[in-house]
Amino acid sequence: MDGMTAKRHTTFHFTLEPTASQVEGLRRHVGAARFAFNQCLRAVVTKLAEKAVKTTVGEDARVPWSGFDLINFFNQWKLTADAGVDEDGKPGLAWRTDVCQQVFEEAAVDLGRAFAAFSDGRKGTRRGRPPRFPRFKKKATARASFRMRNKKAEIRVGSDRTRCIRLPKLGELAVRECTRDLRRMLRKGRAKILFATVSHRSDGRWHITLNVEAAELHPARRHGDASTSTPVGIDRGLRTFAVVADAEGNEVARIESPRPLRRGLRALKRKSKALSRAKLDSRNRHRARACVAKAHARIAYVRRDFAHRESSRLIKTHGRLVIEDLCTIGLMRTSLARAIADSGWSLFASMLTYKARWYGATLTVADRFFPSTRKCSACGHVGAKLDLSERTFHCSGCGHEADRDTNAAVNLARYVIVSEPGPSPHVAAKHAETKNAYGERCSDARLLVVRETTLYEVGKASAWRPRRAVSTSTVNTL
Numbered sequence: 410m411d412g413m414t415a416k417r418h419t420t421f422h423f424t425l426e427p428t429a430s431q432v433e434g435l436r437r438h439v440g441a442a443r444f445a446f447n448q449c450l451r452a453v454v455t456k457l458a459e460k461a462v463k464t465t466v467g468e469d470a471r472v473p474w475s476g477f478d479l480i481n482f483f484n485q486w487k488l489t490a491d492a493g494v495d496e497d498g499k500p501g502l503a504w505r506t507d508v509c510q511q512v513f514e515e516a517a518v519d520l521g522r523a524f525a526a527f528s529d530g531r532k533g534t535r536r537g538r539p540p541r542f543p544r545f546k547k548k549a550t551a552r553a554s555f556r557m558r559n560k561k562a563e564i565r566v567g568s569d570r571t572r573c574i575r576l577p578k579l580g581e582l583a584v585r586e587c588t589r590d591l592r593r594m595l596r597k598g599r600a601k602i603l604f605a606t607v608s609h610r611s612d613g614r615w616h617i618t619l620n621v622e623a624a625e626l627h628p629a630r631r632h633g634d635a636s637t638s639t640p641v642g643i644d645r646g647l648r649t650f651a652v653v654a655d656a657e658g659n660e661v662a663r664i665e666s667p668r669p670l671r672r673g674l675r676a677l678k679r680k681s682k683a684l685s686r687a688k689l690d691s692r693n694r695h696r697a698r699a700c701v702a703k704a705h706a707r708i709a710y711v712r713r714d715f716a717h718r719e720s721s722r723l724i725k726t727h728g729r730l731v732i733e734d735l736c737t738i739g740l741m742r743t744s745l746a747r748a749i750a751d752s753g754w755s756l757f758a759s760m761l762t763y764k765a766r767w768y769g770a771t772l773t774v775a776d777r778f779f780p781s782t783r784k785c786s787a788c789g790h791v792g793a794k795l796d797l798s799e800r801t802f803h804c805s806g807c808g809h810e811a812d813r814d815t816n817a818a819v820n821l822a823r824y825v826i827v828s829e830p831g832p833s834p835h836v837a838a839k840h841a842e843t844k845n846a847y848g849e850r851c852s853d854a855r856l857l858v859v860r861e862t863t864l865y866e867v868g869k870a871s872a873w874r875p876r877r878a879v880s881t882s883t884v885n886t887l
């Protein structure tokens with residue numbers, strides 16, 4: 410695209426409002442994607458079985474494995490008599506022209522990716538538990554979605570009405586949200602739609618996500634020289650979602666989490682109970698299931714919306730930010746798991762990471778052994794571990810007293826100053842990781858060490874219980 414030098418990838422998310430006949434079309438596409446996936450998988454399984462019994466390797470022994478091979482296989486197969494014969498006696502998949510061909514190809518690509526992941530798992534070149542061999546998708550359990558590539562620029566936004574998206578074969582689909590931002594970017598050539606993914610969620614809504622390659626943000630919206638702006642530290646806690654403070658010791662903001670799960674837990678329990686009591690396969694059970702799904706979806710929406718708002722606000726107002734590297738995986742194995750999951754820490758951190766890149770801000774992840782909570786922000790004395798119930802930091806060295814979270818945030822804000830100018834004597838600076846450190850998780854050995862320390866800290870915290878739901882509000886404006 411002309412005039413686009415640096416690029417960033419982003420997504421635009423809309424809720425669809427399809428008509429009854431459009432829902433039918435959407436369902437047909439979902440079915441087509443599942444069909445192509447299963448058909449390709451079946452072919453591979455058959456070929457592998459043939460290969461296993463054959464002693465001599467014939468010409469046709471090559472098993473399609475990559476997305477590219479699988480697309481070619483499916484495109485050939487859909488024209489053969491194997492795929493069926495229509496009323497006029499012509500061979501081929503009778504309904505293939507009813508759906509957008511991209512859907513078949515993207516399903517094949519997905520299977521290719523699953524095979525690649527499986528191979529990597531076998532070779533040991535992939536992190537985490539090795540993935541299983543891909544399985545057939547079932548209508549009842551598979552995620553109802555399909556994807557199409559914007560090959561011939563057929564995906565259009567707001568051509569008839571402003572709140573609509575046009576997809577090939579499906580036509581104009583109404584969307585609930587405003588499309589103005591995206592339309593403006595497309596008009597000015599600052600964005601290009603790459604993919605559209607349509608999914609039917611368990612709460613009954615149809616969603617569309619447009620994967621967009623966009624130009625960098627306008628320089629006026631970006632931070633100039635990030636190194637000149639004053640750094641702020643963000644201390645994430647459980648009681649308060651985050652406390653933001655600068656290196657001078659001033660608290661800049663205190664962000665309270667909406668804690669959607671805690672607020673919705675009673676209703677969720679009631680609904681889950683109704684579901685488990687409903688008779689299997691009854692109409693009431695289906696209703697109860699939809700009800701539980703809706704409650705879960707709402708919780709997820711609230712959490713995501715909150716993380717988006719707060720991360721954007723922070724990144725737009727501060728050029729340099731420091732967060733601590735908390736091992737959420739370790740904490741998720743403790744009694745605090747629910748509270749941590751509800752706060753959405755990792756979601757927030759990943760948003761901060763990519764938004765920092767967009768807005769030209771610097772995000773530093775402090776080393777996980779940096780004693781942000783134990784250190785005195787006045788004299789630098791590192792004291793003993795604080796119990797989670799202790800809300801005030803008290804320095805045994807100089808007698809300085811401060812709010813526990815504010816003290817930690819100030820320490821984090823100073824972290825960047827201490828660790829930046831060359832090799833400093835500070836221990837933490839040795840491990841300082843700037844930018845994108847969230848993408849890179851620690852090795853297993855280090856993970857173990859951290860889990861032990863966090864467990865120690867959390868083990869004492871059982872006395873603390875959440876007392877009431879907290880509303881979304883920030884005490885200080887940024």
Ligand SMILES: [Zn+2]
Pocket residue numbers: 785786787788789790804805806807808809
């Ligand atoms: Zn002190």
